[in-house]
Amino acid sequence: MHVLEVQSLQKSYRSSGKVVEAVRDVSFSISAQEVLAFLGPNGAGKTTTIKMIAGLIVPDRGSVDIAGRDPHRNSRALRSLGAVLEGNRNIYWRLTPEENLEYFGVLRGLSGRVARQRARGLLDRFELSHKRKTTVQTLSRGMQQKLAIAVALIHEPQLLLLDEPTLGLDVEATQTVKQLVREIAQEGRAILLTTHQLDLAEELSDRVAIINKGKIVAQENTADLIRQFSGMVYQIELEEEINRSFLEVLGRERVANLQSLGAILDGDRIYVRETELLYQALEILNPLAIARIEKDQANLTDIFLKFIREEHHA
Amino acid sequence: MLELFIAQLKWSSIQYRRYASEAIGGVIALTATFYGLFLSASYIGGGGVQFGDRLDSVIVGYVLWSLVIFIMGGIPGTLQREAQVGTLEQLFISPFNATQILLFRAIGDLIIQTFLISIVLFVIMLTTGRWLSFSPALILPFISVVLGAYGIAFAAGGLALIFKSIQQLLGIFNFALLFLLTIPTESWSGTQKLLGWILPMTTGAGLLRDLMARSQSLNLSLLGLALANGLIYFAIGITLFRWAERETKRRGKLAGY
Ligand SMILES: Nc1ncnc2c1ncn2[C@@H]1O[C@H](COP(=O)(O)OP(=O)(O)OP(=O)(O)O)[C@@H](O)[C@H]1O
Ligand SMILES: [Mg+2]
Numbered sequence: 001m002h003v004l005e006v007q008s009l010q011k012s013y014r015s016s017g018k019v020v021e022a023v024r025d026v027s028f029s030i031s032a033q034e035v036l037a038f039l040g041p042n043g044a045g046k047t048t049t050i051k052m053i054a055g056l057i058v059p060d061r062g063s064v065d066i067a068g069r070d071p072h073r074n075s076r077a078l079r080s081l082g083a084v085l086e087g088n089r090n091i092y093w094r095l096t097p098e099e100n101l102e103y104f105g106v107l108r109g110l111s112g113r114v115a116r117q118r119a120r121g122l123l124d125r126f127e128l129s130h131k132r133k134t135t136v137q138t139l140s141r142g143m144q145q146k147l148a149i150a151v152a153l154i155h156e157p158q159l160l161l162l163d164e165p166t167l168g169l170d171v172e173a174t175q176t177v178k179q180l181v182r183e184i185a186q187e188g189r190a191i192l193l194t195t196h197q198l199d200l201a202e203e204l205s206d207r208v209a210i211i212n213k214g215k216i217v218a219q220e221n222t223a224d225l226i227r228q229f230s231g232m233v234y235q236i237e238l239e240e241e242i243n244r245s246f247l248e249v250l251g252r253e254r255v256a257n258l259q260s261l262g263a264i265l266d267g268d269r270i271y272v273r274e275t276e277l278l279y280q281a282l283e284i285l286n287p288l289a290i291a292r293i294e295k296d297q298a299n300l301t302d303i304f305l306k307f308i309r310e311e312h313h314a
Numbered sequence: 315m316l317e318l319f320i321a322q323l324k325w326s327s328i329q330y331r332r333y334a335s336e337a338i339g340g341v342i343a344l345t346a347t348f349y350g351l352f353l354s355a356s357y358i359g360g361g362g363v364q365f366g367d368r369l370d371s372v373i374v375g376y377v378l379w380s381l382v383i384f385i386m387g388g389i390p391g392t393l394q395r396e397a398q399v400g401t402l403e404q405l406f407i408s409p410f411n412a413t414q415i416l417l418f419r420a421i422g423d424l425i426i427q428t429f430l431i432s433i434v435l436f437v438i439m440l441t442t443g444r445w446l447s448f449s450p451a452l453i454l455p456f457i458s459v460v461l462g463a464y465g466i467a468f469a470a471g472g473l474a475l476i477f478k479s480i481q482q483l484l485g486i487f488n489f490a491l492l493f494l495l496t497i498p499t500e501s502w503s504g505t506q507k508l509l510g511w512i513l514p515m516t517t518g519a520g521l522l523r524d525l526m527a528r529s530q531s532l533n534l535s536l537l538g539l540a541l542a543n544g545l546i547y548f549a550i551g552i553t554l555f556r557w558a559e560r561e562t563k564r565r566g567k568l569a570g571y
Contacts, residue, residue: 013566022566048566052406057566079409085569089400099328106321109409117323135332 002029002079003063003190004053008147009062022048024214026062028224030190030207032158035181037205037222038194041308045214046194047086050163053192054083067158076281081108082152083161090148093137097128097147100136101154108155126180142173150182160184162193166200178204196274202300204225210307217307218277222300229298229306234269234278239289249288257284271296318410319418326422337430341404344380345434351376352442370446371526377431378459378522379495381517383488384427385463388420390474390484397478403569412559413468413552420467424460451532452525454541458518459495461544463553466514472551472558475568511539514547 011023012223023045030036040046051057064070069077081280084090091100098119105115123129124179126146136144145165152160162181166174173199181204185191195201201208201222208225210218218225241249246268249257255265263281264271272281280292317433329336351372377485393416396402406412439445470487474480479543500520518540562568 011566051403051566051568056406056559056563056568058404058564075409075411078407081407083404083407085403087400090404092401093399094332095325095328099325101324103321104404106317107405107408107410107415111317112320121555 001031003032003067004192005029005065006053007063007065009049009050009052009064010060011045011057012060021214022051023059026211026214026216028209028216028219030159030192032188032190033185035185035191035193035205037201037208038192038211039198039201039208039304040211041192044211046211047163049211050083050085050161050192050194054078054081054085054161062210071207079155080158081161082108082155082159084145084148084152084156084163084165085161086163086167091136091144091151094135096131096133096135097123097139097150098132100147100151104151105154111153118154118156122153124205126150140173141156142169142176145169145173145177146180149177149184155183158189160189160191162191164196166195166197167205174200198304208300210304212308217310218303226298226300229303230296231298232274233296234272234275235292235294235296236272236278236281236285236290237294238268238270238285239291240268244290250285254284318415319421322415322418323422323425326419326426330426341430341434344431345438347376348373348434348489350436352438352444353425369444370448372447373435374448374452374522375524378456378519379491380431381424381427382463382491382495384457385420385424385460386467386470386487386491388423389416389464389467390480392416392419393471393474394479400569406568413555416468416471417464420464424486449525452522453511454532454537455518455521455525458537458540458544459515459522461541462515462518462547465544465549468548468551468555472493472555475555475562477559478567478570498523500524511543514543517543 003244006029007027008027009023011021013020013022020148026045026049028036038049039048048057052059052062053066053071055064058072064072066077069078069080071081092103093111095103101119102115104114105118106112110118119180123132126149128143128147128150131139131143136147139147149162149165158302162188165181166177169177178200181191181193193204195199205222208220208222209216238246246265247255258265258270258281259285261277261280262273263277270281270285272278282290353371393402396405405415408415435446466487470480470484473483477483494513494515496519497510497513497516498520499507499513499516500523502510510520517536521533521536521540525532
């Protein structure tokens with residue numbers, strides 16, 4: 001069952017005479033327990049898409065469906081949605097964490113009593129109980145962001161939108177947010193996450209959608225995407241020998257045999273393209289001492305840049 | 315609904331209590347004004363709305379005037395402040411519509427403001443030993459004026475969403491208000507009288523003048539007219555605000571400055 005279904009969303013802005021096509025024909029869906037990383041360079045249209053989902057921007061065309069309801073037609077759809085929007089001020093800095101949670105709880109349709117109960121639970125869970133009576137403006141950036149996420153969860157929505165939730169956080173706070181996102185997805189919620197930290201996206205996401213200039217250019221299971229781009233290249237590194245160069249260690253015959261396999265010798269490494277060829281190469285190298293054999297792994301950053309540049313040339 | 319109202323009232327009272335230092339300037343100005351009115355009730359010349367020169371009339375006029383200004387600035391003020399601190403969009407992500415949330419917050423603020431005014435008045439009456447008495451009949455025309463004021467506040471809120479900065483415009487509003495609350499439409503006749511009924515808040519203010527200065531009893535048909543006027547302006551204001559909200563969402567400028 002999809003918690004969120006976005007279909008052919010389209011949005012252009014008119015500003016000072018020019019028309020900016022911010023989002024062009026964007027479609028995707030997210031199921032319960034799934035984290036979709038929504039990636040793209042600055043100005044690609046991520047925030048615009050997120051705000052169309054949250055009912056804050058009216059799309060020119062296309063539809064949004066959150067747990068069976070359209071937020072633009074039926075405001076009850078917003079009961080199923082929590083959002084931490086871009087920027088660091090989703091909560092009242094003049095109120096305490098407890099007051100923020102209780103106020104937003106009622107604003108999202110809870111009774112005061114339930115909001116108070118949930119607030120206490122969330123403060124405990126997010127390790128903010130000791131700060132529950134200090135105003136938010138005196139909290140650290142990391143705590144403020146944790147609270148913003150807690151506030152977005154107060155009404156236990158099925159869908160959570162996180163627009164750059166780790167922006168401006170230090171390493172430790174980023175780790176905390178990462179852990180929280182993982183837990184929240186495991187509880188069964190669907191999460192849409194945008195970030196420019198691609199390592200974070202790689203670790204957290206089940207699927208990625210890459211958007212560039214308003215258009216989705218790739219959408220795939222994260223592990224599959226990485227596997228697909230990693231190809232089948234193996235890297236062999238020999239034990240170093242003092243006083244002898246790499247080529248001397250190998251000897252002319254081995255070099256020729258390796259090259260006939262299609263292997264590439266680069267510096268002091270040998271690259272082989274397929275698993276089958278790897279064993280043949282190893283036979284050729286026998287009995288030389290091997291330090292390391294490694295499968296070349298692409299990471300999300302390489303893949304992301306490849307898609308963005310490809311678009312650029314096209 | 316009730317839960318939302320209570321939560322809003324709590325929100326407003328926290329803001330006032332925690333930032334008392336900011337509210338204190340207002341309270342001091344209020345106290346000084348009332349004190350001045352009490353001391354010099356017989357020589358009041360300019361300023362405020364005059365309902366005759368009896369002290370209680372002058373006080374009612376001033377309270378009405380200051381509350382209406384407070385109401386009209388409230389909704390655009392909330393929208394501008396919330397956009398600045400970045401919480402505005404979170405108010406719109408709610409199963410309640412934004413109009414309802416804003417109205418409840420505005421009423422919450424009004425209750426607290428009225429409470430402050432009452433305390434200040436009470437303290438002054440206690441210290442000067444001059445006790446005022448107000449007829450409960452004042453409350454209905456008062457409500458008609460307040461309704462009209464909320465209508466204008468929502469219209470101004472709509473402008474604030476679309477144009478973002480409307481301080482100068484609010485200044486003009488306050489000036490127009492002086493005119494609306496003081497023109498003696500009760501002495502107009504013919505088409506002019508009709509115009510008087512159409513102008514916002516004017517009929518209600520005229521009724522208050524009748525009650526206070528002229529000591530007339532409440533004219534029920536005029537009261538009906540005043541309440542209808544208030545309701546219509548309230549509805550127009552809400553409609554304009556809803557339109558502005560939709561238009562702003564179309565332009566993608568809800569939070570944008
Ligand atoms: N209200 C607006 N009026 C006019 N143009 C806008 C408006 N909002 C966004 N844009 C433009 O639309 C495009 C998409 O912007 P958007 O904020 O959705 O990008 P983004 O992917 O979130 O970028 P970032 O990574 O910088 O946050 C940009 O070119 C931006 O300048
Ligand atoms: Mg953005």
